[in-house]
Amino acid sequence: MSETSTVLLTRASREHLDALERIETASFITDRISRRSFRRFIDQDIGDFQVLLSDGEVVGYYIVLYRQATQLARLYSLAVAPEHRRRGFGTKLLDAAENDADERHCLFMRLEVKTDNFVAQAMYHKAGYYDMEIRAEYYEDDSDALVLQKLLPSFELPEGSNGTQRLVPYRTQTTDFTCGPASLLMAMAYFDIPSNDAHYEELEIWREATTIFMTSGHGGCGPHGLARAALKRGMQVTLHVSVDGPLLLDSVRNNDKKQVMARIQEYDIASLKEAGVPIVVGDYTVSQLIADLNNGKLVVALISTYVFDESKAPHWVLICAADDNYVYINDPDQDTFPWQSAANRQYLPIPIATFRRAFGFGRRKQKAALVLEKSDNAPINQYNDA
Template sequence: MDFIFRNARPDDLPSLLGLENQCFEHDRLSPRSFQWMISRAHASLIVAQSQGRLMGYALLLFHRGTSLARLYSIAIAPDARGQGLGKRLLAEAEQNAREHDCAYLRLEVRPDNPAAIRLYEGVGYRRFALINDYYEDHADALRFEKRIIQRPASAARQVPYYQQTTDFTCGPACLLMAMAALQPGRALARREEVQLWREATTVFMTSGHGGCSPQGLALAAWRRGFRVSLQVSVDGPLFLSGVRSENKKDVMRLVHEEFCNELQHSDVQQVRSSQLDIPRLLAEGGQPLVLISNYRLTRAKAPHWVLVTGCDEDFIYLHDPDIDHSRHRQALDCQHLPVSHAEFQRMSLFGGNKLRASVILHDTHQANGPNHG
């Protein structure tokens, strides 16, 4: 059987739904989901056509701003099986991901699908995680990954992941992950997430709750006995330009001044620099929290904290505590995200004043810091 591979079109929707019903009993994509994937999503839907019929599809999701793609679903019509179509669709998906500058492709598969597991393992995918109760029928999922641009293996650290539980606690969530990485077994608890936010917040937003400043996060980590260094490229309170109310600006200035006073009485190392040498920081045992422009990931113009988990000559790897469920992401989609060094340099600059900020935790407990348990 000869196949033609192409991108899906809106008029393919009835055939795609037919394939979905033939191939899956649970977790089927809805007509609305297919329409979204074809027309507007940051995705690629590849179909295999033979003699005017759709015989299979592969759906890729891309994580904006990163070099990571996810094979969300692959389906093959019953009368097209056994002809190598699965392997060919997978190859088409990998090529499509490369064309989108992706170096990694990840996917999930049911443990009771040995044919699919053999297919993935046979072309170089490695299992790296098990997700309990993943599918609609409560079946587990095996997580596989392949580096589709073959370069040296990742040096990403094994850092625990914690998803922020509010819109405004990305910084505390990253701080929780960093502390747990340096103190294995340390609890990742929402109570401490909120407490860290209370200690570190300084930013008034136009509406809703404020975020956390680098100074506030550095102090919160120092109070918990960590050796901390703080790197900020500009002086003064941050993000004032995004606030209209003079009263709010006055409060932000007061909070910032108090943080600076506290920092002077701590042994937090403060550096004013626009250069962020991630390889050096990691080599020295540091665990960096980095402020980025969320626009590079989500097209939302807002500051956002991420945690660096490792780097190699090609990529810097990040834990992003924010999971956007509307984009069909899972927690594992936001762990060890590969970002090129050039893209990381772009995303770690925020605003017109080119702010670059990082809070680096170290595994050596400070000798002079207070004992806060």
């Protein structure tokens, strides 16, 4: 690229058809987009179709398609003319395609590429795409496709935080019943409350906060028990629950088990009251949640993962931040979004509308959220002064 060359992106139009056809023929051996198809994408204004011009010459293009009612964008095609490759144009096109999809509030960009197209794969991997699966005999010549995907929205530190704000550290729960304790441990790490042995403490918090029974297997943690565990570890807690009294009993059929669950939660409620912990009964709204987060608090919330993975288990996650479109959660469970890396489960963006559906558990959509902040008189280390 010469110093003076001008590079700009513009919407594809009929005047670009000759160049597009040339780039397509030079770039792909099978599954080429025909001139007719290019024209249809242009005339019917389908998806986002942009060409990159360098000194007025078309040097590449991309097409992103969207499906209604999914938050998935599909990079249908992207190519750079052979004589203009390795000058950053491919990356420029990919960045622009992702911006388009992000503006439409898509969560993911997905694409297929031939398994032997290592050049394109190198570009996508470098841009943060991860391999999802191989689709056998996907192309016209029966070759296989590698499906790649990237999570698009990323949490941006608010303006004015001048880099001093720290992200909430991430940890994966080590058992399938310790999502609550793992969420609390992340909050503790953020508030600089030390833990002698976080591995042990995850189980210790569970012993303090478990409802004993639940749908199947070991019981998870209840909101009141978790609030007590947070208080004990030097956090100031406000507990928001949609129901006065014990929660999560609906998921258990056996009456004896219900009674045990109720007894333990009633004791927890009495202890919280004695300690002066506010228990707010009512609907904890998304606007309250956003206000709390903006005031530097963290929120451990009970969600149903049904909207994500169709499993009906109650699940605790740590909500770290929110903006106009997303709440960002640290999800301690690596099974909720199995295709995500640990880095992607930190500040995982959940569209606000999706969060509204996920927040709450069971037929009666019982809600529970612990709003946490560091208490002024937090012990430096609870183990040292025990």
